[in-house]
Every structure is written in C-alpha cells, then in structure tokens.
Amino acid sequence: MSRDLRLCRTEEDTIIMVMLSKKVDYPGPIRELVQQLRRLPGIGPRSAERIALWMVQTPDARATDIAAAISQTAARIRPCRQCGFFAEHDLCDVCADPARDRSALCVVERATDVIFLERTGTFSGLYHALGGKLSPLDRIGPEDLKLDGLLERVRRDRPEEVILALGADVEGEATASYVADLLSREGCRVSRLAQGMPAGAGIENADDLTIARAFRGRTAFRP
16 A cells, blocks of 8 residues: 555544544433433433434423423322322322221232232222332342331231232242241231133143142132
C-alpha cells in the first residue's frame, strides 16, 4: 500500500471519528424518560424508547394523566396493616368488609396472590400475605416473613381453619411445612389447597409429581 493511500485512509478514519463524536441524540428529557422506563420490570432499552416516543408523538397519549396516576398510586397505596394486601387506608377492602367469613384465614405468599384467588369467587374468608417464601439460597428465613403477624391474628381472632395457598415448588413446600408446624400448637385446623391435574390438560402433559398428587388427592366422582 502506498504512502499516499495510507494517508488517505487515515484522514477518512479521522473524519468518521469526528462525525461519530458529533452524532445527535434525543433531547435530555426524552433520554431521562427512557432511563426511568428501563427501571420497570420487563422493559428493555428498545421497549423503553418506543414507549417514550409514543408519549411524545401521540396526540392522545395523555402523558400527564399517566404521570398523575403513577404519582397518586405511589402516594396513596400502602400495605394493609392486617393482611398485607394493597390498601388506601389502614385496612384493605377485604379486611374491612364485615360480610367476609372470619372463621377462615387463607395464607398466601404475596399480596398479588389475593387477586388470583378472589377472581375465582370461591373463597369468602380473610387473607394473610407472608411477603415471600423460605429460600435459604436467597437468604430468606422465617424472620423475613410476616409470621409474627400471622400468629398474632390466629391467637386474637381464633379462626376455625387456616388454609395454606402456597406454591408447589421446593420453597413453597418448605414454607407450608414450617407454617403448619408453627400453627400446630394454636388449636386451629390447618389445611392446604388440593394439588392435581390442571383443567383442560391431559395426563401426557403432567409431570410425575403432579400425577402422584392427583392420585393421593382423588375424590369421589359425581356425574
């Protein structure tokens, strides 16, 4: 390669580097919005950029309404002091409802589990969210869960039955066993949600553990 050609290549590289250093990016407010949106779970850089541009470019995006709803939710929503579900006041709508069955208390892992159970319309009692499950690998022990509050409620309200609606994974099994042992001395009946074949699925789609539990939890068939 000749000296003149090498010089030409060097000059071209310099020009490219200068152009790259002067590239135009979004204005500061948009960049900041993208950065904040990326903090949301499941939102990556591209998704955050699309949402930010939609807010800026769409006439009916009503970005101020979205911002106001976020601010109001952050300011007004708190955990229910009794069960841990979402509330605007000290007690959530479930705990404050006098029509709920006080003799049954359903223990769940997280506050969001309450919504899933309520949507079925099959339970009319009260709830207690532990705030997680035992997981030694994640350094989550009994002291990290709302177990003291659960014991206090059981001793104060004396429910006839405590229903464990916990996960079927290893951590959920360990948590259920721990809670059941904890409540065994309180004189209330402790039960657990039945586990078995999911509706609409065949045996070929179930794992060995699910099939075994379905056999153990089988009930009389009434056509």
